[in-house]
Amino acid sequence: MSYSKETDDDTRSTDRRTMNYGKEKIAVYRTYATPLEGVRTIPESSFDGRDNTLFGLDVRVQLEGEEFLPSFSEGDNSMVVATDTMKNFVHHQIGEYDGATVEGFLDFVGSQFLETYSQIDAVKMSANELPFDERPIPGDEGFEPSDLVFRVSDNESAFGEMYLDRGQDGLVVEDQTSGVTGLELVKVNGSSFTDYVQDEYTTLPEREDRTLYISLDVFWTYEDSEDALGMDPQRYVPAEQVRDIAQVVFHEVDSNSIQDLIYQIGLRVLRRFPQLETVSFEANNRTWLEVRDDIEGAEKARVLKEPPRPTGYQQFSMNRGDLDEEASQ
Numbered sequence: 276m277s278y279s280k281e282t283d284d285d286t287r288s289t290d291r292r293t294m295n296y297g298k299e300k301i302a303v304y305r306t307y308a309t310p311l312e313g314v315r316t317i318p319e320s321s322f323d324g325r326d327n328t329l330f331g332l333d334v335r336v337q338l339e340g341e342e343f344l345p346s347f348s349e350g351d352n353s354m355v356v357a358t359d360t361m362k363n364f365v366h367h368q369i370g371e372y373d374g375a376t377v378e379g380f381l382d383f384v385g386s387q388f389l390e391t392y393s394q395i396d397a398v399k400m401s402a403n404e405l406p407f408d409e410r411p412i413p414g415d416e417g418f419e420p421s422d423l424v425f426r427v428s429d430n431e432s433a434f435g436e437m438y439l440d441r442g443q444d445g446l447v448v449e450d451q452t453s454g455v456t457g458l459e460l461v462k463v464n465g466s467s468f469t470d471y472v473q474d475e476y477t478t479l480p481e482r483e484d485r486t487l488y489i490s491l492d493v494f495w496t497y498e499d500s501e502d503a504l505g506m507d508p509q510r511y512v513p514a515e516q517v518r519d520i521a522q523v524v525f526h527e528v529d530s531n532s533i534q535d536l537i538y539q540i541g542l543r544v545l546r547r548f549p550q551l552e553t554v555s556f557e558a559n560n561r562t563w564l565e566v567r568d569d570i571e572g573a574e575k576a577r578v579l580k581e582p583p584r585p586t587g588y589q590q591f592s593m594n595r596g597d598l599d600e601e602a603s604q
């Protein structure tokens with residue numbers, strides 16, 4: 276076999292695909308941030324806002340700019356904003372942010388980077404919320420959430436990403452993603468996995484009723500990225516409501532696969548939030564294995580154990596066209 280040597284301009288040009296640098300895992304906490312109020316409620320969720328008494332984020336900064344080239348090619352740091360400085364910048368700006376959402380903060384701090392350092396052409400900011408749970412304390416009318424003590428949470432959390440650059444007439448949001456990551460849900464019965472390909476390699480027994488354990492990340496984009504910021508709370512999609520939709524659909528739908536389940540969740544999310552353009556999923560199958568189902572006097576009861584590796588996964592993205600297709604069926 277012979278390989279022709281590519282000599283066209285593309286391979287020689289310095290229009291490189293990748294040149295950026297930044298800081299990640301910037302943990303930052305803000306007490307008494309602006310509460311999120313006035314969000315639209317949906318039938319699947321009791322979520323109608325959050326106090327933001329404790330607002331924690333794990334932030335990633337990524338800077339792009341042609342003026343950073345000499346730092347790579349000549350060891351010239353004269354344009355380099357130290358990644359340590361980026362961390363300090365994020366720490367400072369969370370104190371200046373007067374909004375109530377992860378995406379709003381990322382947009383704010385990204386804009387501040389572009390306004391402060393002219394050598395930056397574009398900035399990608401992302402963050403995972405570091406969540407805390409309210410704790411009930413006895414009050415005059417039963418238990419009520421403490422406004423002082425919070426439990427560090429190991430549960431799912433909100434995600435946001437904003438990609439900003441300089442347009443003709445000011446800063447532009449080129450790309451935006453919101454999400455909720457790290458959902459872990461178990462359904463004890465009412466899920467099946469049957470009718471898949473059976474051949475000489477297949478050993479998995481068909482299950483009419485399995486205990487389904489999934490981990491799930493859900494991501495979404497808005498038709499108008501302004502809506503992601505939360506300035507108009509009626510048009511903002513809270514991660515908590517998407518989480519609750521996933522739970523409710525899981526409860527309601529007797530799915531024959533995780534593929535089937537996430538499609539149903541996606542349809543419901545798109546239906547509830549017309550302001551969204553896309554919704555996408557990354558699911559993992561963590562279903563336990565059955566050890567026993569012969570427990571006396573308890574027909575549905577089973578003993579289960581952890582599955583061994585490897586792990587199955589599903590990735591799927593949907594847009595409003597999927598909703599139209601479903602409606603026409």
Ligand SMILES: O=c1[nH]c(=O)c2[nH]c(=O)[nH]c2[nH]1
Binds near residue numbers: 468531533534587
């Ligand atoms: O929901 C599932 N989808 C699959 O594709 C699959 N494959 C498998 O082994 N178990 C499962 N479960």
